[in-house]
Amino acid sequence: MHELARVTLENEMDLILAHKRSMKLAELAGLSLSAQTTFATAVSEVSRNAIDSGKGGCLILSVESDMRDKYIVAGLKNELPDKTNTREGLEHAKKLVNKYKVSTDGSIELFYNISPAFRIDIQKLDEWRSLFRNEPPISPYEELKRKNEQLQELSERVKKSEDQYKVLTNSLPLMIFSLDDQGQLLYANEWLLQYAGHNLNSLNNSKWKNVVHEEDYHSFCLLLQNNITKGATTIKIQVRLLNKNSGDYLWHQISLTPLNTEKEESNTRIGYMVDIHAQKxxxxxxxxxxxxxxxxxxxxxxxxxxxxxxxxxxxxxxxxxxxxxxxxxxxxxxxxxxxxxxxxxxxxxxxxxxxKSLHFLNSIQGASRRMRYLIQDLLLFSQINKEQIQFQEVDLNTVASDACQDLEMVIEEKKAAVHIRELPRLYCDERMMRQLFGNIISNSLKYSKEAQAPEVSISYKQENGHIELIFKDNGIGFDEKYLPKMFTLFQRLHTRQAYEGTGLGLAICRKIVEMHQGKIWATSEEGIGATFFVSLPAHPVI
Missing domain, CATH: 1.20.5 (Single alpha-helices involved in coiled-coils or other helix-helix interfaces)
Known part of the structure; x- marks a missing residue:
C-alpha cells in the first residue's frame, strides 16, 4: 500500500476537500469522469458519517498494486469509531466500489479497480505525492487548514525553546498568541502587535476593547473564558479587528486550541488570527x-x-x-x-x-319615464371615457353659470338660491366639468327640505397644488355611515316614492373626478345639510 495524501475530517469544508482529492486521485489513475465521480461519491459517503459523528477521523488516499490487480484505495480511520454511524454510510459506499474492508477497530478501506495496463511505479507515485503536496488551495478555508496543520507542527517544536518559538511564530504571516486560563495574553507575535498597535500589557489591561469591534466583543470575551472553552479541541469564531494603521475593522477568523503536554493537560491555549475580510x-x-x-x-x-x-x-x-x-x-x-x-x-x-285603467296607464307612463332617465344616465356613464377627455384651460365661473342655466326650471320651481363665489380657471375637460357641477347642484336641489327654500353655496380653496371645490347646501343631509355607498352605481339612500332618481348621479361625478386625477367626498348631518368636496390637481399630468 502506497500512501499519497491525507485529509483530516472535521467539518463540511473537509468533506469538500476529501471529495476533490478523491476525484484527483481517480483522474491521475486514468479513470473516466463517471468512474472518478463514483469513487469520490463513495469516499464522501463514509467521510460524511465520520464528520457527523463529531468524533474526528482521517482519510488516507493510497494505491495498492500487485501482479494481477491495481486499486486506488480510500482508508478512513476514526479516532473514536462509532460502528453504528459508519455502517450507514458504508451501505451506500460499498455499492459504488469493487471491494471494501472493515477492520475490528472500525477502520474502513474502499478499493476501486484501475486498468492493469496502467503502469504504476515508484517514480509515478512520487510524482503524485508531489502533486498533492503542492496543489494550490481551492478556497481560503483550505489554505487556512494547511496553515493550521503547519502551526500544529510548529507548536511541537517550540516547546523546547521559547527563542526558537518566537522566531518561528514571527516568521509566519499569521497573528499568533497564547492565553492562560484567565484569558490573559502570555505571548503575542510581532504580526499581532503591529496590527493592533498595542503591546502585551495594553491588550491585557483594556481586555481587547480598543481592538475588537463592539458588536463582536461579547462573543470574543466568551472565547477568552477558560471555563467555557475547557474540554474543546479547537474553538473558532469570526470577529472584526481594528487595523491601527488604516483605522478599518477587518474580519478575522480566530482559532483557539489547548496546549497539552505529554505528561498532563495544560491551561495554556494557543491561538491564531487569519484575515478573512476578502472572503467575507x-x-x-x-x-x-x-x-x-x-x-x-x-x-x-x-x-x-x-x-x-x-x-x-x-x-x-x-x-x-x-x-x-x-x-x-x-x-x-x-x-x-x-x-x-x-x-x-x-x-x-x-x-x-x-x-282603474287610467291608473294603469299613468303607471306605465311613470315607469317609462324612469326607464328613459335610467337609459340616459347609463349612456352618459358609459360615454365618460379616459381616451375622450380633452384637457384645456376652463373658466369654472362659466361652467357653474351654464350648469345653473340647465337647471333653471328646477331652481325657479323650488325658489332656490345658488350662490357662486369667484372660482378659478382650471385645466380640465369643460364638458365633463359642466356635468359634474350639474349633478352636484341637482343633487342638492333634489334633497332639499319641503318647508325651506334650497340654498346652494359654491366656493373653493387652493392648497398643496390642488384646487378644492366646495358645494354646501341646507338640505335634508344624510348619515355619514352611508357615505361609502353614495358614490356607487345604483345606490340610493331614499325610496323612489320619496325622491326620484336612478342612483347614477354621484357615481358619474366620481368617475369624472377620477378621470381628472382627483378625489370626491362629502360631510353631513341629518336635517342640517351636506357639503360635497371635489379636489382636483391644479396642473394634472396628462
Whole structure:
C-alpha cells in the first residue's frame, strides 16, 4: 500500500476537500469522469458519517498494486469509531466500489479497480505525492487548514525553546498568541502587535476593547473564558479587528486550541488570527446579489401577472362600455313607443277609460319615464371615457353659470338660491366639468327640505397644488355611515316614492373626478345639510 495524501475530517469544508482529492486521485489513475465521480461519491459517503459523528477521523488516499490487480484505495480511520454511524454510510459506499474492508477497530478501506495496463511505479507515485503536496488551495478555508496543520507542527517544536518559538511564530504571516486560563495574553507575535498597535500589557489591561469591534466583543470575551472553552479541541469564531494603521475593522477568523503536554493537560491555549475580510466581502456580495436577483425575478413575475390583469380588466371595461352603450340605444326605442302610445291613449280616449285603467296607464307612463332617465344616465356613464377627455384651460365661473342655466326650471320651481363665489380657471375637460357641477347642484336641489327654500353655496380653496371645490347646501343631509355607498352605481339612500332618481348621479361625478386625477367626498348631518368636496390637481399630468 502506497500512501499519497491525507485529509483530516472535521467539518463540511473537509468533506469538500476529501471529495476533490478523491476525484484527483481517480483522474491521475486514468479513470473516466463517471468512474472518478463514483469513487469520490463513495469516499464522501463514509467521510460524511465520520464528520457527523463529531468524533474526528482521517482519510488516507493510497494505491495498492500487485501482479494481477491495481486499486486506488480510500482508508478512513476514526479516532473514536462509532460502528453504528459508519455502517450507514458504508451501505451506500460499498455499492459504488469493487471491494471494501472493515477492520475490528472500525477502520474502513474502499478499493476501486484501475486498468492493469496502467503502469504504476515508484517514480509515478512520487510524482503524485508531489502533486498533492503542492496543489494550490481551492478556497481560503483550505489554505487556512494547511496553515493550521503547519502551526500544529510548529507548536511541537517550540516547546523546547521559547527563542526558537518566537522566531518561528514571527516568521509566519499569521497573528499568533497564547492565553492562560484567565484569558490573559502570555505571548503575542510581532504580526499581532503591529496590527493592533498595542503591546502585551495594553491588550491585557483594556481586555481587547480598543481592538475588537463592539458588536463582536461579547462573543470574543466568551472565547477568552477558560471555563467555557475547557474540554474543546479547537474553538473558532469570526470577529472584526481594528487595523491601527488604516483605522478599518477587518474580519478575522480566530482559532483557539489547548496546549497539552505529554505528561498532563495544560491551561495554556494557543491561538491564531487569519484575515478573512476578502472572503467575507465576497460572501456578502454573493448573498446580496442572490437576494437582488430573487427580488427582481419576483418583481418581474408580479409585473407580468399585473399586466395580464390590467389587459383583462381593460378588455372587460371596454366590453361593458360597449354593452351599456348598445343596450341603452336599443332600449330607447321601445321606451319611446311606450311613452308615445300611453300619451296618445290618455289624450284621445281618457274619457273612455275607467278609473282603474287610467291608473294603469299613468303607471306605465311613470315607469317609462324612469326607464328613459335610467337609459340616459347609463349612456352618459358609459360615454365618460379616459381616451375622450380633452384637457384645456376652463373658466369654472362659466361652467357653474351654464350648469345653473340647465337647471333653471328646477331652481325657479323650488325658489332656490345658488350662490357662486369667484372660482378659478382650471385645466380640465369643460364638458365633463359642466356635468359634474350639474349633478352636484341637482343633487342638492333634489334633497332639499319641503318647508325651506334650497340654498346652494359654491366656493373653493387652493392648497398643496390642488384646487378644492366646495358645494354646501341646507338640505335634508344624510348619515355619514352611508357615505361609502353614495358614490356607487345604483345606490340610493331614499325610496323612489320619496325622491326620484336612478342612483347614477354621484357615481358619474366620481368617475369624472377620477378621470381628472382627483378625489370626491362629502360631510353631513341629518336635517342640517351636506357639503360635497371635489379636489382636483391644479396642473394634472396628462
Amino acid at each position: 466581502t465576497i460572501e456578502e456580495t454573493l448573498k446580496d446579489n442572490y437576494e437582488l436577483k430573487q427580488a427582481e425575478k419576483k418583481l418581474k413575475d408580479n409585473q407580468r401577472i399585473l399586466e395580464q390583469y390590467i389587459e383583462e380588466l381593460n378588455r372587460s371595461n371596454l366590453e361593458l362600455q360597449q354593452f351599456a352603450f348598445v343596450a341603452s340605444h336599443d332600449l330607447q326605442e321601445p321606451v319611446r313607443k311606450l311613452l308615445f302610445y300611453s300619451d296618445y291613449l290618455l289624450s284621445k280616449y281618457q274619457s273612455s277609460f275607467d278609473e
